[in-house]
Amino acid sequence: MNEFTKSFLRSAYKEYYFRWASSIEFPVDIEGREFGYIPFGAGMVRHLSFKNEGVAVAEILRQSPSSVYCSNARYERPTMPIDEKGWLGAELIFDIDATDIPTPCKKEHDLWYCEKCHASGKLPRPAKCSKCGGPTTEFHGICETCLDAAWEHTMRVVCFLTDDFGVEREAIRIYFSGNRGYHLQVYDDRFEQLDQLARGEIAEYVRGTSLPPSQSITSTLRRRTQTGAIGAGWTRRITAYIEQRREGYSGTTQKLVSEAIASQRALVDSSVTTDIHRVFRLAGTLHGTTGMSKTRVMSKDRFDPQEDPYVLAAKAVNVAVSFYPQFRARHRDFGPYKSVTVELPAFAAVQILTRGLGEVV
Helix, strand or coil: CHHHHHHHHHHHHHHHHHHHHHHCCCCCHHHHCEEEEECCCCCCEECCCCCCCCHHHHHHHHCCCCEEEECCEECCCCCCHHHHHEEEEEEEEEEHHHHHCCCCHHHHEEEEEECCCCCEEEEECCEHHHCCCEEEEEECCCCCCHHHHHHHHHHHHHHHHHHHHHCHHHHHHEEEEECCEEEECCCHHHHCCCCCHHHHHHHHHCCCCCCCCCHHHHHHHHHHHHCCCCEEEEEEEHHHHHHHEEECHHHHHHHHHHHHHHHHHCCCHHHHHHHCCCECCCCEEEEECCCEECCCCCCHHHHHCCCCCCCCCCCCEEEEEEECEEEEEEEEECCCCCEEEEEHHHHHHHHCCCCEEEEEE
């Protein structure tokens, strides 16, 4: 990324923050949070602390970085190294990314490309390019099918939290991540003191990976049915699914159990939920590779992930693109591009520039 491109990106991000600083959502106890940011073309700067929102906004405007992060944890000394911060607790968080959810559309828009000659092909990615021997990188596209799947799994997490853990719906905040999925943040005091192990158990529970084998569940269900007991949690969920599907079903109960789990599990990123020192993208700030905003979703009916998060200006910029697959932004199709200079609106150009696949000319 050359300096001209870095300057353009900083300017585009700065314009957004100058106009929409009020859209940034800061957590409670801001003085006890760790902040961090990634400058364009550089590594992360973290272990920062701000005494109030005004100071934080001023620094974001001054730096106009690629990404801005804030911890879900509260600390006694947030600017110190991890082991010396004095951990006080952390909200429970979940990350749902379309990349982790199997959808048939991935065969169409996910691919690999060579960083050297820009040859490309369908996944799985080879270790080296077959044409020039250069290093390869995966490219994960996005479409309405992916986004719908991510939303469905997000709603599954909400159901687990409210039905199985007794969390009030108002205590769960949902955000579009700014890329390919959603973030959930839970404001419930019961979870704040949980350690990594306990948070991992919650993540595995909603993923359905902590359950016994389907054969054992089938045996348990038979015993419960004989005694008239339905059970709670996953047992209740599986039982309800079987009762709904049993009539006219020709397969085994064991297969129905597997179907019940697959249809209700939520494929969250366990590593995010278990990390009690995580720095999470700050709501209302821009994603470092898409330029989209991490946006609060109050109602799916009033949120369009292919329109609303595109908050950068539409002013045109000339970009020399080395390689970029076809993509969609603001319901417009762009590309595919290879070794060509094109005029693009800023909100589309950013996606190419931040991945190092083009330069401003």
